[in-house]
Amino acid sequence: MRKPMKFHVINTGGTLGMVGKPLVPAASAEELLEGIKVPKGVKLNLQDMDEKQDSTNVWNADRLVMGQMIEAAYETHDAFIVLHGTDSLAETCSYLSMLFKLSLQKPVFVIGAQMTKIEAGSDVAMQIENALRVAKSFVKNSIVGVYNVCIGEVLHGARVCKRRDSAFDAFHTPGVHPVAHAFPHIMIKEGVRRKDEVTAVQGLRLDSKFERHVVSLVVSADAPPYVLMDMVKAGRIRGVVLECKGAGNIPDRPWETEGDDAFSWIDAIRAATDAGIHVGIVSPFEDGRVILDRYGLGAKAKAAGALSLESMTPPMADTKFRQAIAMFPKDPARIQRFLSADMLNELLDGFEDESDEDDDEVVKD
Known part of the structure; x- marks a missing residue:
């Protein structure tokens, strides 16, 4: 019998778990996952950050804590889901990408929502359930790295940007197509990173020095x-x-x-x-x-x-x-x-050829 996959879910705050008027972060990971359909063969471990934040307030020091939480659970879990606000989600994807670089040999998904879970028509359940579905597929297919899942599109974490404030399809990757789709079946495309066994055996490394000023x-x-x-x-x-x-x-x-x-x-x-x-x-x-x-x-x-x-x-x-x-x-x-140096496909493909105006004139035979 196949062992169940283990996913570690980290709740950092954000709109998806907010309550009240005006909205403030409140819901726990357990409350956010209540009623969520978990794929067969997947077990979840839930963890809340000590202080849940509106993502506008998230510092890189908070992102380092997220990375350390992933590090602490890394050897015993197959994938990681970070529940996050949308306003600085792209910055967190960028930070985790550069924190781990190629040493990250498991998939990490940073996801948010445009509505709270308790609102009618909320996108929270779809976002979490799609992330869990994609995570299972990525583990099965040995796909690693940092990603965002946005209304069925799987986006490269090193290039994800927020483009809309209110629409559900809030994120995109400028100059790069989605690396996978989750509607209705998981379709994996070009741009994903595959597990490298030589790198994986060396373990996770955190490059945690970032200039604050x-x-x-x-x-x-x-x-x-x-x-x-x-x-x-x-x-x-x-x-x-x-x-x-x-x-x-x-x-x-x-x-x-x-x-x-x-x-x-x-x-x-x-x-x-x-x-x-x-x-x-x-x-x-x-x-x-x-x-x-x-x-x-x-x-x-x-x-x-x-x-x-x-x-x-x-x-x-x-x-x-x-x-x-x-x-x-x-x-x-x-x-x-x-x-x-293009470390994680954070740079666009291709290069600009230099002008040949200064080249020596071609000598005719």
Whole structure:
């Protein structure tokens, strides 16, 4: 007789377990799983975080606790389901992906819902039941890694982003198709990661160093660069992520402010990097790739010391940048190499061929 699969369910809070008006996290994992149809041959172990949070309030320190809870149950369970709020679910998927990297040789699903369980028409039961169904299939087929299940679509955790506030299909993976579907049968597609026995036998590893003092800013020609310059002068941050235009363009028109010399965003980047603050450039577009050498304004940002966050989604760019800074705090070149390494398919496929305009002229026979 086949042994039952064991799934560890961690309840962190979020809308699916909220009650009251205004809504606040309250329901336990046991209450959330009450009435849920569990697949045959699956046994559940339920665990609540000590303090359940609205996911807007979740810190990376909380995400580390989630990872440690997975680590504690890792050897005795086959899969893990993290019940989570939707607002920062993408950040948690990114964090767990980078926390475990390839050492994670079992499937982890981070799921949320747009309604509470007690509301009529709620999506909670479908989300949890689909996650359990997919988890059983992934264990059976030796599929590992971090994933999100959203209304029957299984999404790669290293690229998942929230795109809608109210619709049930709240999540997608920009530039990447779902890796599986759960309607009505489980259909596994390209993009999943298979278990590697050599890696699996070495056990789970947690790379838990992430720089806390990192901030993100949206840059435009009308956004005052003194916001960054003031942060540099305060000396509290260790990194800043700038959301760019185009393929990495940062405006260079100087701002004049009372009592200060005129300076631009490029000047602010240079001041930051001169002070040992790392500056990463991220694209806001679904198919965005930061190629700082393409346009003059991107080249100026690069010359000022800015680093490319490549084609990562904003949640993954923030997470991976924090880890890179923590690992190599005084080595920008090493940070760039780390950011440019595609570890978990967090980067888009393909590359841009360089222009051949400067190639030597072909000599005719």
